[in-house]
Amino acid sequence: xxxxxxxxxxxxxxxxxxxxxxxxxxxxxxxxxxxxxxxxxxxxxxxxxxxxxxxxxxxxxxxxxxxxxxxxxxxxxxxxxxxxxxxxxxxxxxxxxxxxxxxxxxxxxxxxxxxxxxxxxxxxxxxxxxxxxxxxxxxxxxxxxxxxxxxxxxxxxxxxxxxxxxxxxx
Numbered sequence: 106x107x108x109x110x111x112x113x114x115x116x117x118x119x120x121x122x123x124x125x126x127x128x129x130x131x132x133x134x135x136x137x138x139x140x141x142x143x144x145x146x147x148x149x150x151x152x153x154x155x156x157x158x159x160x161x162x163x164x165x166x167x168x169x170x171x172x173x174x175x176x177x178x179x180x181x182x183x184x185x186x187x188x189x190x191x192x193x194x195x196x197x198x199x200x201x202x203x204x205x206x207x208x209x210x211x212x213x214x215x216x217x218x219x220x221x222x223x224x225x226x227x228x229x230x231x232x233x234x235x236x237x238x239x240x241x242x243x244x245x246x247x248x249x250x251x252x253x254x255x256x257x258x259x260x261x262x263x264x265x266x267x268x269x270x271x272x273x274x275x
Contacts, residue, residue, distance in 0.1 A: 120147020123248030
């Protein structure tokens, strides 16, 4: 990241709304910083759409294999290797996240790891592991994404009540 902390656009949140906005702003000639407290790609890439579809593809293949005799094919004893399935899920996530990071670099976007907030004077303060930094921004895009909603009917401390982040870590 450059020493100059002044940007045309600062985007807070590198999920499916934030990182494309940062790329488009850069393509239009803006100097852009993208602030993300966790992983690029947001909930969709890391704990939602992509990991669930990766797991679904594995379980669908398992179901088809178990029904193969209906099609005249004997495969034998079919068992899932959950460790390998979860490793594949992580590989897919990491590959896609690496692609996003490459796009950000190719478009000259400064990716800043930390929790961003807007100060009363219209700047963006980022709490990084090294300490707080302040970014000047002509425009700020807030694309902070989503979190699982905790419905009051359920006790989220119960082991049977899971959010996508908890269930997809296993």
